Amino acid sequence: MKAWEGLVRDSSTRPLSVDQVANGVRDLARLRRAYWGFSAATHPALAWVQTWAPTEGFHSALRKRVPPGMERAGARLPAEVARQAADEIVDVWVRYVALLGHDPTLLHANAHIGNTYLLPNDDAGFLDWQVVRRGHWSQDVGYFLQGALVEADRRAAERDLVAAYSKELGRGMSAADAWQWYRSSASNIGRALDTAIPGAALTGLGHEQAARLVTRLAGEHLDVIAASPLTRAQQRCRRLPCQ
Numbered sequence: 001m002k003a004w005e006g007l008v009r010d011s012s013t014r015p016l017s018v019d020q021v022a023n024g025v026r027d028l029a030r031l032r033r034a035y036w037g038f039s040a041a042t043h044p045a046l047a048w049v050q051t052w053a054p055t056e057g058f059h060s061a062l063r064k065r066v067p068p069g070m071e072r073a074g075a076r077l078p079a080e081v082a083r084q085a086a087d088e089i090v091d092v093w094v095r096y097v098a099l100l101g102h103d104p105t106l107l108h109a110n111a112h113i114g115n116t117y118l119l120p121n122d123d124a125g126f127l128d129w130q131v132v133r134r135g136h137w138s139q140d141v142g143y144f145l146q147g148a149l150v151e152a153d154r155r156a157a158e159r160d161l162v163a164a165y166s167k168e169l170g171r172g173m174s175a176a177d178a179w180q181w182y183r184s185s186a187s188n189i190g191r192a193l194d195t196a197i198p199g200a201a202l203t204g205l206g207h208e209q210a211a212r213l214v215t216r217l218a219g220e221h222l223d224v225i226a227a228s229p230l231t232r233a234q235q236r237c238r239r240l241p242c243q
Contacts (some may be wrong), residue, residue, distance in 0.1 A: 013219075016113065016124070016148045018157045021098030024116065024124035024148070025141060025161055028108075029168035032137045035106035035173060039134070051101060052109060054094040062090045096184065100135040103171075109133040111144040141165055142185025 009166035016024070066086040070077065081089065108115070108126050115128045133139075145161055146154065159179060166178035 015150045025165040026168045029165045032105040052133040053096040105134045107133045111140040113148045138181040138185045
């Protein structure tokens with residue numbers, strides 16, 4: 001498949017350009033449009049996908065990660081965030097997640113820059129669909145956009161990028177409503193404190209495997225996205241039909 005030649009897996013330490021992020025948010029909008037109103041009734045094959053919810057597992061992980069995240073961020077935190085206790089920040093996140101049942105669609109649910117790839121034409125895509133969820137589009141757009149750009153680019157372009165997302169989505173949502181949802185996203189509220197330090201880079205073997213993957217996929221027709229289930233240990237795979 002020629003489209004996969006030159007595919008580059010992105011790094012959580014290397015920002016994207018505004019144009020690359022624009023391509024990414026438009027891709028997210030097209031996926032959201034295809035699964036708008038998503039439920040077990042509308043897509044029986046995906047009945048196993050869970051609704052995004054503030055589970056005890058998330059509570060526990062965030063309550064451990066947010067305090068060191070706040071310590072690392074230090075003076076860079078806005079005063080509104082810095083004056084709150086870690087538990088208060090997690091509680092804000094819980095209240096936000098409770099809103100995500102509005103206009104449900106299919107979410108990547110972990111759409112940070114380290115889970116993206118780029119094609120030579122600067123089209124952006126998303127890897128690692130193991131925590132796929134049903135919920136509100138702002139979860140993915142906020143997490144991706146706010147973590148993919150350097151601050152100056154984000155401040156200059158984010159309103160236009162959210163407007164581009166809304167236009168591509170095509171659901172009659174006003175730019176003002178889209179902007180309000182985006183501003184309320186979890187990445188804005190908590191500054192993604194639990195992911196302040198990027199994960200480990202690929203090993204040499206990992207880079208070799210990634211390079212071989214491009215050759216392996218050449219000439220193949222890809223009509224599915226492979227998504228691991230929510231529990232890695234089960235080592236199973238389900239299929240998400242592409243729309």
